[in-house]
Amino acid sequence: MHHSSFPRSSILVYGQDTIHSLVQSTVIAQVEVLLENNRIEDAANLTNNFASGQALDSDEAETLQYIHQSIAFALFSQTRFVEAAPHFLAGALDPRILVSYFPELSRPLFTDIEKAEVYDGIAKRMPSEANIDDLITANLVRNYSPHLPPSTREAPAAQEIRKILREEAIVMIKSVLQGFKGQGTYKQQEVTDTALAILFARSGDTTSLISHLESTNSASLAAVEPILLEAGEVGALCALLRVRGDERRVMEIWKGLVEDRYSDPSVSDPLSNMFALLESKQGKDRAMLRKWGVWLTARDSERGLALLMSKRSTKEKDREEDLVVLSELQQLHPSAARKFLEWLVIMRRRDDAELHAQLVQACIDELLECLQDEGTLKLWRAKLASYTSQSSQRHTPSPPSTQLQRSQSSFLTYFVSTTPDSPSKRARLKALFALQALSGYNAKMVKSQIVASGFDKVLGLEVALLDGKMGMHRMALRALALTLRDPVSAETYARTGGIVVPSKAVEACGMGEWGALFSAKGGPGILEREKSAEGKGELVRMLLEVYMEDGEPQQTTRLLSSQAASLDAVDVIPLVPPDWPLSSLSSFLTHSFRRTLHENHEGQIIKAICAGQNSKVFEGAYLVFREQGAIIEEADDDEDGAGEPESFNEKDGLAEKIALHLQDQQRSVNVADVHPRASSGEEIDVK
Numbered sequence: 001m002h003h004s005s006f007p008r009s010s011i012l013v014y015g016q017d018t019i020h021s022l023v024q025s026t027v028i029a030q031v032e033v034l035l036e037n038n039r040i041e042d043a044a045n046l047t048n049n050f051a052s053g054q055a056l057d058s059d060e061a062e063t064l065q066y067i068h069q070s071i072a073f074a075l076f077s078q079t080r081f082v083e084a085a086p087h088f089l090a091g092a093l094d095p096r097i098l099v100s101y102f103p104e105l106s107r108p109l110f111t112d113i114e115k116a117e118v119y120d121g122i123a124k125r126m127p128s129e130a131n132i133d134d135l136i137t138a139n140l141v142r143n144y145s146p147h148l149p150p151s152t153r154e155a156p157a158a159q160e161i162r163k164i165l166r167e168e169a170i171v172m173i174k175s176v177l178q179g180f181k182g183q184g185t186y187k188q189q190e191v192t193d194t195a196l197a198i199l200f201a202r203s204g205d206t207t208s209l210i211s212h213l214e215s216t217n218s219a220s221l222a223a224v225e226p227i228l229l230e231a232g233e234v235g236a237l238c239a240l241l242r243v244r245g246d247e248r249r250v251m252e253i254w255k256g257l258v259e260d261r262y263s264d265p266s267v268s269d270p271l272s273n274m275f276a277l278l279e280s281k282q283g284k285d286r287a288m289l290r291k292w293g294v295w296l297t298a299r300d301s302e303r304g305l306a307l308l309m310s311k312r313s314t315k316e317k318d319r320e321e322d323l324v325v326l327s328e329l330q331q332l333h334p335s336a337a338r339k340f341l342e343w344l345v346i347m348r349r350r351d352d353a354e355l356h357a358q359l360v361q362a363c364i365d366e367l368l369e370c371l372q373d374e375g376t377l378k379l380w381r382a383k384l385a386s387y388t389s390q391s392s393q394r395h396t397p398s399p400p401s402t403q404l405q406r407s408q409s410s411f412l413t414y415f416v417s418t419t420p421d422s423p424s425k426r427a428r429l430k431a432l433f434a435l436q437a438l439s440g441y442n443a444k445m446v447k448s449q450i451v452a453s454g455f456d457k458v459l460g461l462e463v464a465l466l467d468g469k470m471g472m473h474r475m476a477l478r479a480l481a482l483t484l485r486d487p488v489s490a491e492t493y494a495r496t497g498g499i500v501v502p503s504k505a506v507e508a509c510g511m512g513e514w515g516a517l518f519s520a521k522g523g524p525g526i527l528e529r530e531k532s533a534e535g536k537g538e539l540v541r542m543l544l545e546v547y548m549e550d551g552e553p554q555q556t557t558r559l560l561s562s563q564a565a566s567l568d569a570v571d572v573i574p575l576v577p578p579d580w581p582l583s584s585l586s587s588f589l590t591h592s593f594r595r596t597l598h599e600n601h602e603g604q605i606i607k608a609i610c611a612g613q614n615s616k617v618f619e620g621a622y623l624v625f626r627e628q629g630a631i632i633e634e635a636d637d638d639e640d641g642a643g644e645p646e647s648f649n650e651k652d653g654l655a656e657k658i659a660l661h662l663q664d665q666q667r668s669v670n671v672a673d674v675h676p677r678a679s680s681g682e683e684i685d686v687k
Contacts, residue, residue, distance in 0.1 A: 031067050032121075035074050043071055044087075066119055073125040079139045081167050081172035088172075089179040094118065095192050101132045102173060104202065105195045108223035136165045174199050186218060193219040197240075201231040206266055209233055213240040221246075234264035238273075247277060251292055258299065263475040271296070275303050282310060290321060294328045301336040309343050309581035319350070338362045342430075345438070346513055364449060365430040367462075370424035371455050379419070380428075380458050387414050388485045410488035411461055412501060416509050429509055431480045435465050436501040443469035458679025460484050465500045468493065476500075477543050487555055490546075494539035 013020040027050050034043040047067045056064060063087040068091030075084035088098060096116045118126075126542060129135040133399045148155035171196070180192045193212070197219045200209035213219065213236050221244065228237040234253055241250045256262040257270040267273070274429045275298060281288055287308065297304025308325060322344055344350045345359050371377050409417075412432070419425050435446070442627050456463050464479035474495075480490035480500070493500055496555035506515045547555045 013122045027033070028067060031070060035070060035125075040071060040074050040078075043067075043074075047071065066121065067091075069122045070125055071092055071164075073122065073127070077125070077127045077135070079136055079169075081165070081168040084112050085172045088176045092183075095177060095180045095184070095188055095195070097126075098173060098176060099191055099195050101127075101129075101135070102169075103131050105198055106225070107175075108198070108227065109191055109194055109220065117432075132169050133162075133166070136162055136169070139165075169195060170199065182216075188385045189218040190220055193217040194223050195609065197224045197236075198227050201228050201236070204231075206233060206236060209236045210239050213237075216242075220594055224548070226242055229262060232262075233266075234262045235266040238267070247281075248288065251288075253276065255295070271299060275300075275307065276424070281308075290325070294325060294332060297336050298328060298332040301333055301339075305336055305339055305343075308340060308345070319631070322348070322350075346517060355437040356440040357442070358432045360438055360446065363386075363427070363434045364387055364446055366427045367431040367459075368450070368453050368455065370427050371453070371458070373424065376422075376424045377455075383419060384411075384458060384460065384484075387411050408488060410492070410504055410505070411484050411486040412489065413508065426511070429511060430514070432462060432501055433506060433514045433517065435462060435469070436499065437514075461486075461489070461500065464489075468498045468500065473498065473539060474542055474546065477539070477546050481543060481546055481555070490543055492541075496545040497539060 009021040009023040011022040027046065030046060031043045034040070034046065038149070047064070051064055067420050068087045072084045072087035072091055072093065073086065075081075094116045096110070096114065097118060098112065099211070123125065127135050129138055137153065140148075140158055144158060144161075148158050152158045177192050177196045177199070180188070182189065184192070196212055197209065197217075200206075200212060201224075217240075221239065224240065225237060228234070228240075230426060234257060236251045238253055241247070241253070251274060253262065254267075254270040254274050257264065257267055258274075274292065278289055278292055278296070293304060293308045326337060326340055326344065330338055341355065341359050341362060345352075345355055358626055371380070416425075416429070420522065433445075443466045447456075447463060447470075450459055450463060450466075460479060460483055464476045464484070467473075467476035467479065476494060476498075477490055480486050480493060489500055492502055496502065506512075
């Protein structure tokens with residue numbers, strides 16, 4: 001049975017029209033009397049006595065809350081804020097009522113129609129002033145006017161008291177809200193968390209603010225965000241947004257920090273924060289990576305490109321996205337766009353003629369830009385002159401015992417081994433590799449660009465390569481063999497069917513990633529591949545003609561010796577000038593005759609083996625046909641001219657042909673029947 005918390009009476013007084021009861025005064029009535037007489041401490045003691053020593057039912061608990069709220073507002077009205085705080089907490093006052101006295105907190109939160117429930121008795125005790133500042137001012141006037149000249153508003157002492165009371169009010173509201181955190185309805189929790197965030201932000205307590213926002217809270221983002229930005233608490237706002245999962249907005253705010261639109265010393269490196277967030281999103285949010293990758297690359301090309309190049313798939317949608325990214329990079333950061341383009345073609349194996357043309361053009365532009373530097377131009381001219389002079393010395397007449405013993409490297413190998421590592425050196429190597437391996441670009445236009453720049457002589461190797469691309473093989477061979485004095489590259493060109501830069505040279509240059517373009521399968525462009533013997537011989541013969549036209553007996557002799565397998569003596573002898581000594585051809589002719597004789601003997605052996613195999617097959621077939629064959633006759637009125645029936649045995653003629661052929665084979669290979677000698681009058685018939 002539920003007992004009412006109201007006092008019970010055992011004495012009733014009956015009147016003619018009324019009934020009176022003698023009861024003890026309620027605790028609420030006693031507290032109100034004490035508060036009316038400004039005996040707040042006595043009221044607090046009475047409340048404590050009421051709450052202690054017994055278990056309270058719901059009505060008593062509600063009564064206790066009412067009393068605490070009454071005492072709290074009595075203290076609050078007298079600006080005794082710190083003392084009022086524990087009574088507000090014990091009274092479980094709706095936090096919206098207390099927050100409404102602080103305009104800086106209520107203005108972002110409340111609308112004009114915001115309402116909260118409160119006891120009627122409490123409403124009468126609430127201060128009539130609109131806000132905390134008016135309440136403080138009214139108390140100063142009540143307590144100090146006219147004792148503070150010239151007025152309680154302008155007197156320095158009054159201003160100092162007002163400041164102290166205002167700080168105490170902030171301490172009170174902060175402690176009350178922290179006590180209310182996580183309690184009440186969702187709306188009450190939203191007001192509590194939002195007001196706390198605003199208080200921490202305005203007081204500059206960054207540590208408490210971040211701790212509050214990173215924990216579970218219901219703060220209104222719309223109310224908190226402008227205040228946090230105004231207070232410079234950008235890091236705390238980002239913490240709140242990340243808790244809410246709004247990482248796109250976090251990226252926007254970090255971007256503002258990078259562009260100096262916001263400022264927050266607690267966020268020391270917003271750019272690194274952006275990279276870290278995007279790295280955690282790899283493979284999960286392609287749209288976010290696509291949106292921010294280009295912008296970040298413009299700020300930090302190395303880390304930005306690493307982000308853009310990581311874990312990209314080969315789906316058609318991603319291929320189209322790569323082209324969009326490349327286009328945007330070309331507008332914002334051309335050097336980063338060049339690296340991204342290299343990655344697309346070399347690592348992603350994008351077999352796209354347009355991309356190949358763009359990469360070749362980018363490499364040529366970078367190469368010509370490097371040659372604008374006078375130091376680089378002088379160095380490369382010196383390298384070319386040094387190489388050609390050394391080659392000329394090697395080609396001067398020397399004793400027969402040594403003239404073919406000196407080894408020579410290609411111009412590319414010489415350039416790589418003797419030139420210090422530098423961006424200009426790598427730019428030239430990239431241009432060479434791109435020109436050799438890629439297709440889809442206009443070789444004629446590229447050559448015209450090099451010639452127009454005036455660097456066609458110092459870039460002789462590149463020009464020769466482009467001539468080969470355009471099918472002008474004789475011009476390319478003349479440039480390699482006679483202008484550059486590079487017989488190694490010239491022979492490589494002739495031997496491989498038009499390749500100036502072989503894959504081994506790429507590996508020796510220390511740029512292994514470019515070797516993917518020269519792989520036998522899967523690489524874009526013109527690849528190093530097996531050429532037909534006829535095509536190889538044609539270019540070797542063309543190189544031989546170039547040497548002979550220029551009167552190069554030593555190089556001609558060396559070429560004949562090394563490429564004898566690709567040349568025919570019948571084609572070479574008419575090209576030799578009459579005044580050349582026979583000794584210059586002796587090595588070639590010796591190898592050629594030996595090869596011809598070897599091929600002749602090899603053919604004879606193969607022919608004999610085939611004849612033996614054919615004989616064996618014919619013998620086996622003859623026996624089979626003889627055992628299984630039969631003459632098939634039909635009774636038919638039709639007879640041939642001799643009066644004999646016509647034979648339809650299709651095997652009859654074939655068996656006869658096989659027998660005749662076996663006899664011919666026996667005669668052709670001189671096979672004789674061997675008859676053993678008969679003993680003592682015996683005759684042995686050997687079949």
